[in-house]
Amino acid sequence: MKNRVLYGLVVLLFFSVVQFNISDTYAGKIDYKKIYENQCRKCHEKDGKGTKRGKKLEVPNFTDFEWQDSVTDEQLITSITDGKKKMPKQGHKLSPEEIKAMVKYIRFFKPKKRR
Numbered sequence: 101m102k103n104r105v106l107y108g109l110v111v112l113l114f115f116s117v118v119q120f121n122i123s124d125t126y127a128g129k130i131d132y133k134k135i136y137e138n139q140c141r142k143c144h145e146k147d148g149k150g151t152k153r154g155k156k157l158e159v160p161n162f163t164d165f166e167w168q169d170s171v172t173d174e175q176l177i178t179s180i181t182d183g184k185k186k187m188p189k190q191g192h193k194l195s196p197e198e199i200k201a202m203v204k205y206i207r208f209f210k211p212k213k214r215r
């Protein structure tokens with residue numbers, strides 16, 4: 101009887117741990133705002149149009165409708181992971197999930213209408 105209670109507790113503990121991990125990964129726990137703030141903003145600026153420094157390095161304007169339409173998610177993932185010209189690679193700093201989240205974040209800058 102004692103063993104059964106113990107077994108039950110172990111099972112309960114196991115499932116709560118598994119559940120915790122799942123919700124941690126999938127329930128939007130990646131803080132892309134913080135990543136952007138810390139690692140991207142110095143070139144791309146909060147508004148996605150680029151800082152002075154970024155513009156010198158020729159960052160694209162993330163709020164440009166045509167630019168958004170001209171790039172695929174796959175391309176952006178590759179550029180962020182491996183870098184592109186003066187864009188520093190991030191693959192060693194960010195996980196693949198975080199990089200995907202950053203692509204989503206960059207898509208938030210797309211205007212609703214062509215201007």
Ligand code: HEC
Pocket residue numbers: 135136139140141142143144154157158159160171175176179180184185186187188190202203206
């Ligand atoms: C040192 C400045 C710098 C930092 C920091 C930086 N970038 Fe960039 N980024 C650039 C430049 C410059 C380009 C333009 C590359 C080119 O010539 O096409 C660029 C381009 C991009 C592009 C477009 C790639 C394409 O395929 O056209 C994306 C997406 C991007 N950056 C995302 C990010 C994200 C996300 C971060 C932070 C994790 C980041 N960048 C940090 C300078 C920077």
